[in-house]
Amino acid sequence: MYPSLKHDTSLLELSGITKQFGGVSALCEVSLHIRHGEIYGLIGPNGAGKTTLFNILTGLYQADRGQFTFNNIKYNGNSKPHVLARAGIARTFQNIRLFSNMTILENVMVGRHLRTHSGVWGALTRNATARSEEKATIEYACSLLSYVGINRPYQTLAKNLSYGEQRRLEIARALATEPKILALDEPVAGMNATETANLKELLQTIRAKGITILLIEHDVKFILNLCDRLAVLNHGKKIAEGQPEAIRCNPEVIEAYLGVDPVPPSRCI
Amino acid sequence: MIRPWLGIVIIAIVLMILPFFTDALFGRGWVRIIDFAMLYIMLALGLNIVVGYAGLLDLGYIAFFAVGAYCYALLNSPQLGLHLPFWIVLPLGALLACIFGVLLGAPTLRLRGDYLAIVTLGFGEIIRIFLNNLNAPINITNGPQGISMIDPIHIGEISLNKTYEIFGLVFSPVHLHYYLFLGFTLLVIVISLRLQDSRIGRAWVALREDEIAAKAMGISAAKIKLLAFAMGATFGGLAGGLFAGFQGFVSPESFSLTESITVLCMVVLGGMGNIRGVLLGGMLLVALPEALRHGSGPAQQLLFGKTLVDPESLRMLLFGLTLIIVMLWKPAGLWPSNQRKSELTANTGTIARAQQDS
Numbered sequence: 001m002y003p004s005l006k007h008d009t010s011l012l013e014l015s016g017i018t019k020q021f022g023g024v025s026a027l028c029e030v031s032l033h034i035r036h037g038e039i040y041g042l043i044g045p046n047g048a049g050k051t052t053l054f055n056i057l058t059g060l061y062q063a064d065r066g067q068f069t070f071n072n073i074k075y076n077g078n079s080k081p082h083v084l085a086r087a088g089i090a091r092t093f094q095n096i097r098l099f100s101n102m103t104i105l106e107n108v109m110v111g112r113h114l115r116t117h118s119g120v121w122g123a124l125t126r127n128a129t130a131r132s133e134e135k136a137t138i139e140y141a142c143s144l145l146s147y148v149g150i151n152r153p154y155q156t157l158a159k160n161l162s163y164g165e166q167r168r169l170e171i172a173r174a175l176a177t178e179p180k181i182l183a184l185d186e187p188v189a190g191m192n193a194t195e196t197a198n199l200k201e202l203l204q205t206i207r208a209k210g211i212t213i214l215l216i217e218h219d220v221k222f223i224l225n226l227c228d229r230l231a232v233l234n235h236g237k238k239i240a241e242g243q244p245e246a247i248r249c250n251p252e253v254i255e256a257y258l259g260v261d262p263v264p265p266s267r268c269i
Numbered sequence: 270m271i272r273p274w275l276g277i278v279i280i281a282i283v284l285m286i287l288p289f290f291t292d293a294l295f296g297r298g299w300v301r302i303i304d305f306a307m308l309y310i311m312l313a314l315g316l317n318i319v320v321g322y323a324g325l326l327d328l329g330y331i332a333f334f335a336v337g338a339y340c341y342a343l344l345n346s347p348q349l350g351l352h353l354p355f356w357i358v359l360p361l362g363a364l365l366a367c368i369f370g371v372l373l374g375a376p377t378l379r380l381r382g383d384y385l386a387i388v389t390l391g392f393g394e395i396i397r398i399f400l401n402n403l404n405a406p407i408n409i410t411n412g413p414q415g416i417s418m419i420d421p422i423h424i425g426e427i428s429l430n431k432t433y434e435i436f437g438l439v440f441s442p443v444h445l446h447y448y449l450f451l452g453f454t455l456l457v458i459v460i461s462l463r464l465q466d467s468r469i470g471r472a473w474v475a476l477r478e479d480e481i482a483a484k485a486m487g488i489s490a491a492k493i494k495l496l497a498f499a500m501g502a503t504f505g506g507l508a509g510g511l512f513a514g515f516q517g518f519v520s521p522e523s524f525s526l527t528e529s530i531t532v533l534c535m536v537v538l539g540g541m542g543n544i545r546g547v548l549l550g551g552m553l554l555v556a557l558p559e560a561l562r563h564g565s566g567p568a569q570q571l572l573f574g575k576t577l578v579d580p581e582s583l584r585m586l587l588f589g590l591t592l593i594i595v596m597l598w599k600p601a602g603l604w605p606s607n608q609r610k611s612e613l614t615a616n617t618g619t620i621a622r623a624q625q626d627s
């Protein structure tokens with residue numbers, strides 16, 4: 001489909017990631033392997049550890065054990081969030097976390113923080129460097145807003161956007177960090193069919209730009225249609241990994257989602 | 270393009286003649302009150318960076334004011350026998366306050382909300398108690414008696430403590446300090462405004478709005494928070510130095526928790542994070558108690574024929590009542606920052622213009 005992309009090279013490789021909360025094992029020896037330019041899905045029942053995995057990848061949680069390699073650099077699971085963001089991992093949140101009282105433009109401009117450099121001196125003197133950087137930041141943010149399809153006045157406060165637009169704004173903000181991988185935590189949760197279809201289109205154009213997408217989603221139809229490959233987590237363990245077709249009919253996955261059928265089934269989720 | 274300039278010119282003229290106008294109309298005491306109002310505005314603008322922008326509740330902010338004031342007092346009085354020039358001592362005081370800001374900030378980076386408030390409150394008290402007790406074994410701060418006979422501010426040949434007459438206009442010390450403080454207040458306002466619309470300012474607000482999201486967007490929370498503490502403390506130290514030079518006397522009493530709370534009230538009452546609101550809050554909270562002090566006695570005489578309640582205690586009562594009423598009716602402050610409704614309509618043009626201008 002996208003022959004120009006290097007589907008064979010690995011971008012993110014997790015090995016043996018383990019995380020416990022007290023006695024609860026949220027993640028147990030999880031290893032994943034995500035290639036350049038693919039859309040990789042992560043599914044599993046509630047409490048399977050998907051969001052925990054995201055939090056470790058983005059530095060919000062520290063892993064107890066395990067490590068991951070991202071873009072050929074090794075991280076041992078306790079790097080700071082801003083270090084990982086700088087390396088090129090950007091994310092959105094399951095329960096939207098925008099800067100609600102900032103304008104939509106400012107929200108995206110904050111995403112440019114780590115790709116810009118002017119400090120207090122630049123702010124106070126407004127020298128040529130700081131001014132041109134600010135101008136470039138505004139232009140970049142404006143173009144991202146229209147790219148994700150938010151056609152609102154730039155001064156609109158983020159909290160005044162519709163739900164679907166807020167999800168898109170979060171994506172725009174994440175894209176502003178120029179990520180290599182975009183990690184989306186349930187991007188279509190609570191969206192209607194049209195919004196879902198539009199978002200799917202957006203994700204495909206993002207991937208076409210060469211950005212790898214890692215996706216947590218409960219909408220099985222959405223994820224099976226969109227993803228190149230996916231992994232299934234259950235109780236903190238990876239129970240399956242592969243192409244959507246294989247996952248659909250994997251008995252362990254069906255069991256995790258639907259329970260055991262007394263009569264051996266020949267069905268798919 | 271004419272109107273904004275006209276506005277600035279009118280404001281400039283008003284600010285230039287304000288002390289003479291006030292002097293003639295209300296007496297010299299009120300010019301002094303305006304001078305103090307500007308010191309408080311500088312403090313409030315500094316605290317606004319910490320509380321308003323970065324959302325870090327600091328209840329010990331007056332400590333930085335104290336550091337600046339004592340720095341000035343020690344280096345410019347018979348206490349240590351040092352008499353350094355104003356232009357060295359003032360930046361030094363601001364720098365020292367900045368260092369104290371970082372010292373307070375560094376261990377409290379992980380704290381938020383109530384916990385941070387308690388630690389900063391403790392910090393403010395520690396500084397005050399230190400100043401109160403540093404008279405033994407070596408007398409540094411002269412303890413509760415404070416440091417007196419601080420040299421007045423000298424700028425070149427002009428001593429701000431003398432009266433000058435230029436073209437028939439009498440410039441008394443309060444007038445001279447007025448112009449000096451006005452200059453510094455404007456400087457602090459410009460710095461605040463420029464920081465607000467910058468990469469750093471956005472990072473502060475982002476941290477206030479959602480720390481986790483801000484971190485995930487690559488903002489180094491530790492660095493940016495320390496920067497907020499340092500900038501806020503610098504303004505506090507600057508105001509402290511000016512205070513010591515103006516007052517000629519400092520004692521630990523001037524830096525109590527009540528003062529921290531007064532400055533915080535200015536920020537909250539005016540509207541957190543909004544410079545215009547903070548200016549309004551600062552002016553109101555200095556002028557209102559004074560007006561009540563002078564007004565409540567005569568008003569009682571007029572109404573009841575005698576003074577029923579001591580004007581001094583009545584003024585604090587009314588002051589508290591005013592604060593409660595304002596907070597009930599305008600919980601976001603008198604002039605909150607997010608009144609962007611008017612901008613919503615004409616926004617695209619504004620951005621385009623901003624781009625052309627820059």
